[in-house]
Amino acid sequence: MKKEDLVHHVATVKGLRRLRDETPDPADRAEEFHEASKFHRATFGRMVHHQRLSVDPDVAAGARLGARTLSHLPQRPLDRDDFEAASRDPRFASLVRAPSCRTFTGEALPxxxxxxxxxxxxGAYPQKAATGRRRRPLPSGGALYPLEIYVVGDVDGSGNKGAYHYNVLDHALEEVQRGLPAEAVRGLGIQQDLLENAALIVIITAVFNRSRFKYGPRGYRFCLMEAGSLIQQLQLVAQALGLGSVAFAGLLDDAVEDLLRIDGVDESFVNAVLVGRTSVDAKLGEGASGAQTT
Ligand SMILES: Cc1cc2nc3c(=O)[nH]c(=O)nc-3n(C[C@H](O)[C@H](O)[C@H](O)COP(=O)(O)O)c2cc1C
Incomplete structure (x- = not known):
């Protein structure tokens, strides 16, 4: 990112805080960092560096392996045959994540x-009598659950897509916008055919202060970790429901903020997961290897 873009983003956060007469903690740079990590239509091309793979052999080698070998240290082998057999064992089938799916049929989900x-x-499972606390499928630092879920899709089989907030407490969808034209959905990001054909764009946002009030800047780190955990959970549940899915970062932050009517500072987009019926068996992983990624 160019320096002037960074300055612009930081100014956006500070401007919003000033407008609200709020003073951010100068030791807490999480908001500025988050702002600087956003994809905007104008700056997207400068933020994703595909070309580094072709010009830097070290970068290319690291990207190919995606793992480190500490060859100077003694090595203790683990039982590879057993691990591979376990990955085919039906008891573990629901835990072995299928390859990402990028071939959705466009069909709405019941x-x-x-x-x-x-x-x-x-969601929140029925309360435990002993503690009175709701059980949630994911761990969360301090059980504060700073993440929110929104979905974009046709949720009532009407043929019209809308944007909805998932109200965890009531297990209900709250209508943010209805009757979204296809262009509005495509315009949310890159890989626009994929966005249009997915039955659901599941958008994960963070209400940062729900964790940061207690943990400060580390609460920001918790938000990102918890989003990773939620992505995994969404993908495994989608798979168990016979659906394909792909984690998806390629949404433009400003477009998402406008659509969901969130301010991008107190609550901001973190990542998405696309879900839908797939024209091929998700387990075969059609569309996974060599597919376009951000
Ligand atoms: C944070 C995150 C963001 C991702 N964003 C995209 C994306 O924008 N577009 C896409 O096609 N895949 C995206 N992916 C999917 C990865 O490309 C994919 O998981 C990776 O290539 C491994 O392939 P597999 O999921 O088929 O095993 C993303 C994955 C993660 C975890």
């Missing part, structure tokens, strides 16, 4: 599937 996907991924 209400029961939608309800299960959201509930099993991020």
């Amino acid at each position: 209400p029961q599937v939608l309800s299960r996907l959201l509930g099993l991924s991020y």
